[in-house]
Amino acid sequence: MKPFAYVRPASLPEAIAAHGGRPGARYLGGGTNLVDLMKLGVERPDTLVDLTRLPLGTVEETADGGLRIGSGVRNSDLAAHPLVRSRYPVIAQALLAGASGQLRNTATTGGNLLQRTRCPYFQDVAKPCNKREPGSGCGARDGVHRDHAVLGHSPQCIATHPSDLAVALAALDAAVELQGPGGSRTVPATDFHRLPGEHPEQDTLAEPGEIITAVLLPPDAAGLPARYRKARDRASYAFALASVAAVLDLGEGRVRRVALAFGGLAHRPWRATTAEELLVGRAPTEDAVQQAVEAELALAQPLRDNAYKVALARNLACEALNTLARGPRP
Structure with a gap:
């Protein structure tokens, strides 16, 4: 195992400073994807910044009647939350169609959106993959690609995003709240994830060091x-x-x-x-x-x-x- 530093910050500013936007730093939520990729050698961070002690684990009503879902809310808690089930049941349906109960008990809202593709060429460091190693080629294009993309792919990458939750958020016109070295901003959920283009290694619009702090559900979609x-x-x-x-x-x-x-x-x-x-x-x-x-x-x-x-x-x-x-x- 490659040695790495482990930091457990007490506040968002401390977490952002500990990460520093460095290529070798990673934020750690539930770890259900990141730890797997570390075991495979796909991810080799030099620093893990643990977010699990930060105040990101609540679901709150917003002033306009929507919901603000903290990025640290566990998938199982989100699927069972009474306001989610009554106003935005498609969120619960998507989460319950996903991983096992054990994984839902650990996985977080923010981590769900940031999970990497399950393409076997990405997960195997012996195979070429432009997402894992830009310029190495796309092994899936001429290889095994039964599970891969039919829309929006490029010569560089044909991988698909695995999140069920992200699909529901896109249909609800949700927004993703981010905080990082440059301050806070909000991005529409439909724009947060990128198509591969020439840079499949860039999964999202998140800048280095930014943390997903919350997902915002709009009031006009409630109850539809x-x-x-x-x-x-x-x-x-x-x-x-x-x-x-x-x-x-x-x-x-x-x-x-x-x-x-x-x-x-x-x-x-x-x-x-x-x-x-x-x-x-x-x-x-x-x-x-x-x-x-x-x-x-x-x-x-x-x-x-x-x-x-x-x-x-x-x-x-x-x-x-x-x-x-x-x-x-x-």
Whole structure:
């Protein structure tokens, strides 16, 4: 094992100073992803800055009626929180569709958003990977890529982001609150994760040394009908082959508001803006829903072995939207 320093700061400023934006420093939350990558030799930090003692573990109502979720809130606590379950149930659905109960008891909200891809070429230091080692190549492109991206990928990287929570946050128009050496700022959840482009090693817009301090849920999404659906290779504890978070608000039989985000298809949660634009103002018939979803997925560029994801994502999205359009069962 490579030796590393361990720091347990007592405040956010102390944590930010301990990290210092240095390439070898890492923040530690639940450690459910970082520790695994250290064991594999993918991550080799010289300093771990433990955030678990900082006051980041609460869920609070905001003045405008939304929710502020501290980045240290455990996934299991967030999924069970009464305000989340009553106002934003799609968050609970996404979290419960994710990892095992043991992992949810440890994993944090901030860490969930910052987890790295589960691409086997990224996780194997003997394989080429531009995300792990820029310029080394993408082993997955001509290798085993059944689970990889069909949207937004680049010649440099075809990995997908593994978070279920991030997909729900994208559909809810949530925001990510950051604090770092340059002060505090807020970034829309839909923009927080990057597409790979020429720099797949940059997963997010977070600057070196910045800490996710909270996730903000907007009040206008509270209580809207929403649904999370996920397809995976086994019934539990598996990452998404494709997933979808859908929000649908109807008025007089027509779509007043719709949000659709895909997971498992791209380097980040994929907000389906083309489909949304086609549905707003229309009656959500099954034909209209299918046409809108297919228009979105026409942007897909599947590879040799993952074209099945396009049909899988289409079926998930249509099922989710059609279920919401029919309304709750009597």
